[in-house]
Amino acid sequence: MNIQIENLSFRYPNGVLALRRVSLEIAPGEQVAVIGQNGAGKTTLVKHLNGLLLPTEGRVRIGDWDTRHYSVAKLARRVGYVFQNPDEQLFTKTVAEEIAFGPRNLGYPGERIQELVEDALQLTQLQAMRNTNPYDLSPTWRKMVAIASILAMDTPILVFDEPTTGQDAASVTRLAMIIAELKRRGKTVITITHDIDFCAENFARVIVMGGGQVLLDGPARTVLGKAEILAQTYVDPPQITRLGLRLGLAEVVCTPQEFLDAFEKQCAA
Amino acid sequence: MHERLSFYVKRESALHQLNPLTKLTLVFGLILPAFLVPFYWTPHLLLLLVVFPLAFLGKVQGEYFTAVTKLILPAAGFLFVMQALFIPGGETVLAKLWFLTLTQESLMYAFANAVRIFVMVSSFTLFMLTTHPSELMSDLTQRGLPGQFAYVIIATLQIIPQMQAKASTIIAAQRSRGLDTESSFARRVQALVPLVGPLVFGSLVEVEERAIAIEARGFTSRRPKTSLREIYDRPLDKGLRWLLILIMLASLVSRIWFS
Ligand SMILES: Nc1ncnc2c1ncn2[C@@H]1O[C@H](COP(=O)(O)OP(=O)(O)OP(=O)(O)O)[C@@H](O)[C@H]1O
Numbered sequence: 001m002n003i004q005i006e007n008l009s010f011r012y013p014n015g016v017l018a019l020r021r022v023s024l025e026i027a028p029g030e031q032v033a034v035i036g037q038n039g040a041g042k043t044t045l046v047k048h049l050n051g052l053l054l055p056t057e058g059r060v061r062i063g064d065w066d067t068r069h070y071s072v073a074k075l076a077r078r079v080g081y082v083f084q085n086p087d088e089q090l091f092t093k094t095v096a097e098e099i100a101f102g103p104r105n106l107g108y109p110g111e112r113i114q115e116l117v118e119d120a121l122q123l124t125q126l127q128a129m130r131n132t133n134p135y136d137l138s139p140t141w142r143k144m145v146a147i148a149s150i151l152a153m154d155t156p157i158l159v160f161d162e163p164t165t166g167q168d169a170a171s172v173t174r175l176a177m178i179i180a181e182l183k184r185r186g187k188t189v190i191t192i193t194h195d196i197d198f199c200a201e202n203f204a205r206v207i208v209m210g211g212g213q214v215l216l217d218g219p220a221r222t223v224l225g226k227a228e229i230l231a232q233t234y235v236d237p238p239q240i241t242r243l244g245l246r247l248g249l250a251e252v253v254c255t256p257q258e259f260l261d262a263f264e265k266q267c268a269a
Numbered sequence: 270m271h272e273r274l275s276f277y278v279k280r281e282s283a284l285h286q287l288n289p290l291t292k293l294t295l296v297f298g299l300i301l302p303a304f305l306v307p308f309y310w311t312p313h314l315l316l317l318l319v320v321f322p323l324a325f326l327g328k329v330q331g332e333y334f335t336a337v338t339k340l341i342l343p344a345a346g347f348l349f350v351m352q353a354l355f356i357p358g359g360e361t362v363l364a365k366l367w368f369l370t371l372t373q374e375s376l377m378y379a380f381a382n383a384v385r386i387f388v389m390v391s392s393f394t395l396f397m398l399t400t401h402p403s404e405l406m407s408d409l410t411q412r413g414l415p416g417q418f419a420y421v422i423i424a425t426l427q428i429i430p431q432m433q434a435k436a437s438t439i440i441a442a443q444r445s446r447g448l449d450t451e452s453s454f455a456r457r458v459q460a461l462v463p464l465v466g467p468l469v470f471g472s473l474v475e476v477e478e479r480a481i482a483i484e485a486r487g488f489t490s491r492r493p494k495t496s497l498r499e500i501y502d503r504p505l506d507k508g509l510r511w512l513l514i515l516i517m518l519a520s521l522v523s524r525i526w527f528s
C-alpha cells in the first residue's frame with residue numbers, strides 16, 4: 001500500500017507552523033528512517049499517516065484513502081502506530097490480552113486473533129511473559145509489549161516513533177530483527193530515530209527533516225554522506241561513515257561491513 | 270513534551286511582573302471583600318471594575334474569557350438556579366411552580382452568591398494564567414515555606430493540565446489501535462476502560478519516578494538552596510501587599526460592625 005503526501009503543511013492551534021509544504025511518496029514495502037533535530041517536525045509528519053493530525057493544507061493518502069475522510073480507528077486497519085511511551089496505552093492484566101486488543105478492535109475472527117497474538121509474541125520474544133502483567137515488566141519489555149500490540153494488528157504500514165530511545169543493546173538488536181522480518185514480509189516501515197547507527201544499519205531510505213521541511217530524501221548511502229546538509233539539522237553521519245569519508249574511500253559507507261569491503265577494495269587497487 | 274504543563278501563559282505584562290506572593294495576596298484581597306462586605310453590590314462591582322480590567326492588564330483576556338464561558342459561567346449559573354429555587358424564605362413571591370416558589374429575596378441572594386463564586390474562581394484563574402508555578406514555589410520556599418508544602422501546592426496546581434495532556438495522548442494511542450471512541454454511546458462507554466486504565470497505572474508509575482527524581486535532586490537536604498529563577502520583589506509589591514492586607518482587614522471589620 002503506498003503513501004502519498006502532497007504539499008502537506010500543518011499548523012498547531014497555538015500557531016506553530018510545524019510542517020511546510022512537505023511532499024513525499026513511499027512505495028509499498030519500503031523501510032524508511034526519518035531523522036532530524038528536536039522539533040524538526042518528525043512526529044508531526046508521521047501523525048498525519050494515521051489521521052491523528054489532519055493537514056492544514058495539502059493532502060495525505062494511504063492507498064486510495066484520503067486521511068481527511070477516515071477516522072483514526074478506521075485508518076488503524078492500514079497504519080499501525082507505536083507511540084513513544086508504552087505506559088500511555090497498556091491497560092490489561094496480561095501481555096497476551098494487551099496484544100489481542102488491537103486485532104479485536106479491527107474485528108478479526110477469533111482464530112486469526114490467536115494466530116496474530118502468537119506471531120507477535122514470538123517476534124518480540126515475549127512468549128515466556130505472555131501471562132505476566134505488563135506493569136510487572138521492565139520498561140524495555142513494556143516497550144516490546146507496545147510494539148507487539150501493534151504488530152498483531154497486521155497492518156501493511158507500520159510507524160515507530162523513536163523506538164530505540166531508552167532501550168538497552170539487547171532490545172535494539174531485537175528491534176533490528178523485527179524490522180528485518182517486517183521487510184521480509186513486505187511491510188512498509190517508517191521509523192523516527194535519533195540513533196544514527198541504528199538508522200544506517202537498518203534502513204535503505206533516509207528522510208532528513210529540519211524546520212518543518214524535508215532537507216534530504218534518498219538512499220541511506222547518498223543521504224548520510226552529505227555532512228554539511230546534515231549539520232544544518234544537527235545530525236552527525238555515523239562514525240563509520242565519517243571514518244570512511246576521512247580516509248577518502250571511493251564510496252560512502254554506512255555499516256562496518258561496508259567499510260571493510262570498501263577498504264579492502266581501496267587497498268587492492 | 271510539548272504539552273502545556275500548567276495554565277501559565279507567558280506574556281509581558283504588569284500582572285506577570287508582580288511578585289507571585291503579591292498576586293496570591295491579590296487573590297485573597299478580592300475574595301474576602303466579595304464574601305464579607307455587607308454592601309450588596311460589592312461582588313458585582315469587584316467583578317466589573319477590578320477582575321475584568323485585571324484580565325486585560327495581564328494581557329490574558331482571551332484565555333480568561335474562554336475559561337469564563339466554558340467553566341466559570343456554567344458553574345456560577347448552575348449555582349444561581351439552584352439557590353434561587355431552593356433557598357426558602359422571602360416575602361415577595363414572583364412565581365410559583367409546583368412545590369417551588371421563587372421569591373425576590375432568594376433571587377437576589379442567589380445572584381450575589383453566584384457572582385461571589387464568579388469572583389473567586391476568576392481570581393484564581395487569573396493568578397494561574399499569569400504566574401509560573403515554579404516561580405511561585407521558588408518565591409514561597411525562599412520566604413521559608415517548607416519544601417514539602419511547596420511540592421504539594423505545585424503538584425495540585427499542575428495536576429489538571431498534566432492529566433489533560435496525558436489523557437489526550439492516551440486517547441490518541443488507543444484510537445491508533447482501532448479503538449472506536451466516536452460512534453455510538455455504548456461504544457464510548459466500552460472505550461472507558463482502555464482510556465482510564467493507563468491514566469491511573471501510568472500516574473502510579475509516575476509517582477514513584479517522581480519521588481526518586483526529587484530525592485536525587487536533594488529534596489530533603491537541609492542546606493539552603495539556590496534557584497535558577499530570579500524573582501523580583503519590588504517596593505511596589507510590598508506596598509500593594511500592605512494595601513491588600515488593609516483591604517482584607519477592613520472588609521472583616523465592616524462585616525463585624527454592620528451585622
Ligand atoms: N501539541 C503541540 N502543540 C503545539 N506545538 C507543538 C505540539 N507538538 C509539537 N509542537 C511543535 O511543533 C514543532 C515540531 O514538533 P515535533 O514534535 O513534530 O518535532 P520532532 O521532530 O518529533 O521532535 P523530537 O525529536 O523532539 O521528537 C516543534 O516546534 C514543536 O514545539
Ligand SMILES: [Mg+2]
Nearest residue numbers: 042043044161
Ligand atoms: Mg518527536
